[in-house]
Amino acid sequence: MKPAPFKYHRPTTLDEALAILAEVAEEDGRILAGGQTLVPMMALRLAYPPHLVDINAIPELARTRVEDGRLAIGALVRHADLQAPLGCPPLDGLLAEVASHIAHYPIRTRGTFCGSLANADPASEWCLVAATLGAEFVIRSADGTRSVGVEDYFQGVMATAIGPGEMLVEARLPLLPADSLWGFYEFSRRAGDFALGMALATLRLEGGVVGEARIGVGGAEEHPRRIAEAEAALVGRAPDEAAFRAAAAKAAAVIDPLEDHATDGTYRRELVETVVRRALSAAMAHRQARPRTEIEARS
């Protein structure tokens, strides 16, 4: 549990960081953000980065701001920062609830939103949020800045559009309209564990029926994504149990479940049905988005 030797860099400006990154990228130099994934991997000697570019001394990366109908989240914004109100309801309520499911509090004070997106674990809550809401990814290198849409961002298990020498400097989430309803449901073996399956749903009602629906599923496939078939099954219907069941069944039918030694495809598929239905029910139960306490959220 002692990492292999590495060279440690601690730039204080973004440009400096990108310049170092450009130099060390070829040798698999890595960005160190919260370190909650990378450091354990190094301690287990599953990762051997010869260079670490620690971005924690770059204050400009630690900010969130609301701009042009979006919430921009900088590369050093921690999970725990998103558990507090950000002045952009109902989105901030959604983020606060989701954050409470990520790991445990000490980890949340270090781990970053963008680090989760960069790491792209199939069961990352933030990847589910980004996929469901349609995030925009601002990626920079010493050569310049590009913006990637969610369609092009996720490329497989722990694979993203971020290339060598690049940094995800900011992720932008579209704000939710005031009348949006949202619901999240996750099942994991223990509190704080990675999800075996989870779903996030946002709904807008028009004249008593679902006008617009987003249904995202995470932890079940290579990366979280919206399930268009499930959304289609809901739009135009009254937001009742029968409609939720139909949408959930659709989601379960179309996913391509991950399997591992403990969890077979059937289990995951059935779990997707459960979490989608429960997320939809939670959306209706949440009519006024309110950040719930962690204990409520778990029970």
Add this chain to the structure above:
Amino acid sequence: MAERGIIGKSLPRLEDPPLVTGRGRFAADINFPHQLHMRIVRSAMAHARIVSIDAEAARALPGVVAVWTAADIPDASPVDFREGPNEKLAPYRQHVLAREAVRYVGDPVAAVFAESAYVAEDAADLVAVEYEELPVVLAADAPPGEFSPGRSTEATLVRQDYGDIDAAFAAAHLVVELDLSVGRHTGVPMETRGAIGRYDAARDVLELHGAAKVPHKNRDSLGRMLGRDVTGIHLYESHVGGGFGVRGELYPEDILVLMAAMRLGRPVKWIEDRREHLMATNHSRQQRHRIRAAVDAEGRLLAIDNEFFHDQGAYIRTHGTRVADSTCGLLPGPYRLPVYRARGHFRLTNKTPAATYRSPSRYETNFVRERVMDEIGRRLGLSPVDVRRRNFLAKEEMPFARPLAALGENVVYDSGDYALLLDKALAAFRWDEVQADMARRRAAGEMVGAALAVFVEKSGLGPTDGARVIVDTTGAVEVVTGGASVGQGFETVVAQVCAETLGVDYDRIRVTHGRTDRIEYGLGAHASRATVMTANATAAAAARVRAKALDVAAEMMQAPIEALDIVAGRVVRTDIESGPSVALGEIARNLAPSAKLRNGREPGLSSDGWFDTEHQTYPYGVQMAVVKVDPETGGVAVERMLVGYDIGRAINPMLVHGQIAGGFAQGLGGALYEEFRYSETGDPLSVTFADYLIPTASEVPEVEILLTEDAPSPCNPLGIKGAGESGIAAVGAVIASAVDEAIGIPGAITELPITPQRLKRILAGIRRPLAAE
């Protein structure tokens, strides 16, 4: 002597101040000047022949002092059995570094010694081992393979029986037959293992620091293995961050640091990391039982016939076949059982070696036996309460001898009133109300269930322990014991007993333990024996010191001994109010070798005391649980948990509560979460805490504890029984039963742990195991 009421009081723990102020000293905190750090290169294969080991690159790394393979230590003895030689099992012992073959992923292949832990790990990465794969055996219930040419993986068949089994089954009204499995899990202390070896050439003494559990026994074993006289070996226990049976046994690493300390002439430090811990420290529990029970029309047990398969893992370690032997000896639990036969296939597999873990053999057999009782009740229309009550041994039958053995002793239950404890627990749990509530909730669509399980524990394994009580000239008291502390509150308990007997304040007592250089003998801390054995020995020693103090005081105070007592460290007259008094320190001064007043008495206000016992004590308990199943996810939540336990006499009830609550949390791990899984090629899949799931505060409910003292042990003067294993003992049993109730499928749970994935398959009516199982 007046009752002082110190025994039985929930006094604060004496050992806490350094621990809660961050000034404890655990193995990793121990450092010696010029020490080297050891790193073990472990097998990446579950079963393979070692073709070659290339350590040149590792040796060449700056900072590396030595790299050893088996070829470098041809004289090293395999890790020996604690209870001494055993010819039949000897070939199955583990070499400290693998010789021709490796047998599990994690098997030590080479040892690197370097100037820092970092360099040692870098160098270990550079050791290249070439393997030739051999077929793996991963299940004890699969046909045995070859351990070595001509030697079966079934090392032995353990068996115990009495009575005519065929006749009993022929006469049965009903035969119940179950096939039950307990998963592979173990004690996972927060502090991993650690060993620091040091050879003091000036005194010709070899020291092992970071010892735990059984320092004296380990010293004897090390003497045998290293060919040294035991007076030239000393073990030192520091703070221990949890033992649970696995910590403090001798492992290859302990021997390696000692051999290296001697050969390399520098202290050698090894601290296990968590990944190593999960593949190198003893596993436990994994057994499959094919059990049959014969009963009469009233549901009374006539006979049990049990064939089980014990998954020992890759080698037989220090315990030999102890867990399998006790599995035979202790399965019957609290019930009358006229005829019995147990046969256990003790088999080697290509997994981490197994041994004892808190409540060894009882966690397993309580699950198996209580499943059987539930099934009998169901088949005959008896409630879980009635079927058990009908089979309980009665208070009048105590002491009750069964012609079985466990831990090398005949099984003799010393005392107990099982029916009384069950009644008290039912009342405390409000069993009838709970049942009505369950029915209501089930009718409303919830999957909830309540269940109970009854168990007998064992504790206080003898035969003998000693303690030395010393009062110094300032009046401070030291109790030197051969006991050990794994964090359970040993110092506090021993101080309480000494304080009560001697008549001093318990916080003026310093309790020494885990040091072979302070006392010649010691039992350590295992099998819930420390309190029973060491506390009784302490009481004996303290009583002798007291007598000696009063004898001297009588002379000093010119008073009859009968008129004297010791209160708060002073000898006082009981017949005169505010009369003269003499401090114990003063008496100690008068017993100095040169003191005039000594008058031919042995110097020193001190004495040894011994406690001998022929039998262990058998505390007993009942556990009750309410669980709720989420049929869609397969998740199980424990809503309520009660542990009723008769401890004979509690020296410090708060500490007993702590033992029970902690034990329960571990039991819940084995019931729902913890499992060492392996791939079909024998790769361990649970080597981090992300895959080996220990329940956390969020998963563990508050435990309700009903502590009774209805059956003091007749085996010792204090009447005490042990507490260490009661919280964990029947958790697998009671949770399985409660889940059956919740899902409304009797007997559904045949396997622990009950994972969501497995439970979903049961709910879907699928009995076939998952692909990887």
